[in-house]
Amino acid sequence: xxxxxxxxxxxxxxxxxxxxxxxxxxxxxxxxxxxxxxxxxxxxxxxxxxxxxxxxxxxxxxxxxxxxxxxxxxxxxxxxxxxxxxxxxxxxxxxxxxxxxxxxxxxxxxxxxxxxxxxxxxxxxxxxxxxxxxxxxxxxxxxxxxxxxxxxxxxxxxxxxxxxxxxxxxxxxxxxxxxxxxxxxxxxxxxxxxxxxxxxxxx
Amino acid sequence: xxxxxxxxxxxxxxxxxxxxxxxxxxxxxxxxxxxxxxxxxxxxxxxxxxxxxxxxxxxxxxxxxxxxxxxxxxxxxxxxxxxxxxxxxxxxxxxxxxxxxxxxxxxxxxxxxxxxxxxxxxxxxxxxxxxxxxxxxxxxxxxxxxxxxxxxxxxxxxxxxxxxxxxxxxxxxxxxxxxxxxxxxxxxxxxxxxxxxxxxxxxxxxxxxxxxxxxxxxxxxxxxxxxxxxxxxxxxxxxx
Numbered sequence: 001x002x003x004x005x006x007x008x009x010x011x012x013x014x015x016x017x018x019x020x021x022x023x024x025x026x027x028x029x030x031x032x033x034x035x036x037x038x039x040x041x042x043x044x045x046x047x048x049x050x051x052x053x054x055x056x057x058x059x060x061x062x063x064x065x066x067x068x069x070x071x072x073x074x075x076x077x078x079x080x081x082x083x084x085x086x087x088x089x090x091x092x093x094x095x096x097x098x099x100x101x102x103x104x105x106x107x108x109x110x111x112x113x114x115x116x117x118x119x120x121x122x123x124x125x126x127x128x129x130x131x132x133x134x135x136x137x138x139x140x141x142x143x144x145x146x147x148x149x150x151x152x153x154x155x156x157x158x159x160x161x162x163x164x165x166x167x168x169x170x171x172x173x174x175x176x177x178x179x180x181x182x183x184x185x186x187x188x189x190x191x192x193x194x195x196x197x198x199x200x201x202x203x
Numbered sequence: 204x205x206x207x208x209x210x211x212x213x214x215x216x217x218x219x220x221x222x223x224x225x226x227x228x229x230x231x232x233x234x235x236x237x238x239x240x241x242x243x244x245x246x247x248x249x250x251x252x253x254x255x256x257x258x259x260x261x262x263x264x265x266x267x268x269x270x271x272x273x274x275x276x277x278x279x280x281x282x283x284x285x286x287x288x289x290x291x292x293x294x295x296x297x298x299x300x301x302x303x304x305x306x307x308x309x310x311x312x313x314x315x316x317x318x319x320x321x322x323x324x325x326x327x328x329x330x331x332x333x334x335x336x337x338x339x340x341x342x343x344x345x346x347x348x349x350x351x352x353x354x355x356x357x358x359x360x361x362x363x364x365x366x367x368x369x370x371x372x373x374x375x376x377x378x379x380x381x382x383x384x385x386x387x388x389x390x391x392x393x394x395x396x397x398x399x400x401x402x403x404x405x406x407x408x409x410x411x412x413x414x415x416x417x418x419x420x421x422x423x424x425x426x427x428x429x430x431x432x433x434x435x436x437x438x439x440x441x442x443x
Contacts, residue, residue, distance in 0.1 A: 008305040016293045068289030075253060075285065076306045077278035202257075 006089040028102035057126030080201035084194035117179030124186035128193035206385035212261035232383040236400030245389035281353040282346035292331035307349035393430035
């Protein structure tokens, strides 16, 4: 039943947003051509995946709420929690398509796994914000945390907290483990936000 | 068995507004018109019956089930059209109906095709290009594609031209008579209720002003039009 619902929601969302998905995914080919070994290439990949995570989270859930179609979905014979889970499935179909279709040209499974974990976690966090809160800035919350990693953090740490440089280096050395933890966290976020949505709908 | 039965149904919103207590009964094939000014509680009543909100006290049975406890089961056998329904403007009518149809096991594609022809709605056009009337017709088609036993309609004819209104009212009368579909129709436009309602519930600020069969209301007040009956009933309440 949930699978049938998810397939239906995924098909509808793809019909609706196919141009956006193809545009963003097309953009991902640019850094693949220019090479992800350069700073420019890595920056482009990170930027496009961040944009994709935000956009897909926004269009999968926040836009439904804003234009009133979430009310239409909630008036159909479907449990709110199942609906939220189906929407997450739709989000992942888009996010993983964008990360993996160009990503296969990397021929680097380790990097591809890290990219997948990055996009899954960010997209989940972005959509979880909109599932839990009706505030328009809710999907932006996870990006404030991403900024921490984008900032020249090593320089800041060296200046204000020299012991932290070691921690930063440790995290960098265990990036695959961190990626795996991010995926687990994403699953927890999906469950918690869907439960919250269910309890709010029941009020 | 009654399609709908409510017993002392009450819903409050922060001490500002209270709907009820309401004791309603709706038989199979009956059309109940709900009328009242803005803020009378018409939409709240429909949302309670659809299980979108929980009552504060009293009981509701829709098709023998409590809608807030078993919303999925109720909705599989009933249809709902909200006021100003929002549809997916980027989809075509066909894509939209296919999406909605996947939620129901007994979706009737032949009926959908015949209704699209009957209402003269082009299913291959994007919803954003359809007129308001055609969007409402499309939403109505999506609400009846699974042959529901009950149809809840919140101001379905608001803002429509007279011809479209008549199309919709004719269709509602047809399914209530031929398929024994019970219908609750909330409307500002008392003309709609004059034409098709078997019984009428009149609400003002959440309280029942009158609730009886259309014929008995006409007999009691000596007026043919529900609008005039409503005005008389309200003034009788204020100046007994």
